[in-house]
Amino acid sequence: MLTINRYKCCYCGACVGVCPTCALELVETMIEVAADCKECGICTKICPVGALEVKA
Template structure:
């Protein structure tokens, strides 16, 4: 799943523009991640600040 490090995020919307799924939306100063996120990591790559991270959930 995609983790947003909100202390790092500068809510610029760079990530939103590269998301094919349209899973990200910048709502003023809050980046929202929708359920259709595929954890492809494209957003994490382009983030100018390093605020996004794909974390793999531990298998229970």
């Protein structure tokens, strides 16, 4: 499961741009994760503030 720490997230949108399934969307001041997220972890590596984490 992909989790987003909303206190750390700076809403830069970097994760949205690298998602291969387009499962992330920046909506106003929130990142939304769609059900088709494959939990590949690419977004966690690109996040400049470490706000995303894939949990088992």
